[in-house]
Amino acid sequence: MKSFEDAAAFHGHVCGGLAIGYKAALYAAELLDLSFSPDEEVVCITETDSCAVDAIQTVLGCTAGKGNLIVHRWGKSAFSFYQRDTGRSLRLVLRPDAGEQSDEMKALRARVFSGAASDEERRRYQTLRQQQVEDILRMPPEALFIVKETELPLPAPAVMQDSAVCSVCGEQAAKGFCSVVEGKYVCRPCAERMKLNLRN
Numbered sequence: 001m002k003s004f005e006d007a008a009a010f011h012g013h014v015c016g017g018l019a020i021g022y023k024a025a026l027y028a029a030e031l032l033d034l035s036f037s038p039d040e041e042v043v044c045i046t047e048t049d050s051c052a053v054d055a056i057q058t059v060l061g062c063t064a065g066k067g068n069l070i071v072h073r074w075g076k077s078a079f080s081f082y083q084r085d086t087g088r089s090l091r092l093v094l095r096p097d098a099g100e101q102s103d104e105m106k107a108l109r110a111r112v113f114s115g116a117a118s119d120e121e122r123r124r125y126q127t128l129r130q131q132q133v134e135d136i137l138r139m140p141p142e143a144l145f146i147v148k149e150t151e152l153p154l155p156a157p158a159v160m161q162d163s164a165v166c167s168v169c170g171e172q173a174a175k176g177f178c179s180v181v182e183g184k185y186v187c188r189p190c191a192e193r194m195k196l197n198l199r200n
């Protein structure tokens with residue numbers, strides 16, 4: 001299993017969000033008996049595009065390129081995991097009181113991000129952030145997440161598609177994503193532009 005350090009190396013920095021994603025991936029692996037997914041065996045649908053997602057990619061091998069990672073930008077720390085061959089799944093939802101920042105940390109964070117923080121405040125913020133990450137990593141997963149049933153349907157496995165050449169822009173696109181206008185293939189962006197033109 002990949003370590004938190006592996007996740008940090010992939011993500012680029014250490015933060016609370018990454019720690020939450022790491023714990024979610026480990027918890028799902030434990031409950032559903034998952035391991036790193038070289039192909040599409042494990043699918044994750046996240047309801048946030050936060051730092052947490054990068055830890056899930058590292059630990060479980062759910063990636064955009066393989067089609068077994070679907071990211072909804074809904075701003076919710078909720079992660080659904082599916083095991084294709086057994087059909088088992090679960091949804092982990094971060095408890096509202098878990099991973100919360102202290103008032104001191106919130107105040108410092110505002111100063112650091114507005115550029116108003118002194119060097120001392122910056123160092124204190126780093127220390128608190130490090131502590132928060134360590135706290136999250138040490139917490140039992142059931143204290144961090146509520147386990148629920150999945151609600152979102154499992155996406156179909158990725159399929160290889162034939163390509164067509166768009167009759168508008170001349171670029172190649174997978175047929176399944178093209179519209180057919182007057183017997184000719186039109187790629188998604190060109191079709192969107194045509195619709196906009198019609199409306200104007």
Ligand SMILES: [Zn+2]
Nearest residue numbers: 015017018051
């Ligand atoms: Zn981060």
Ligand SMILES: [Zn+2]
Nearest residue numbers: 166169187190
């Ligand atoms: Zn086109």
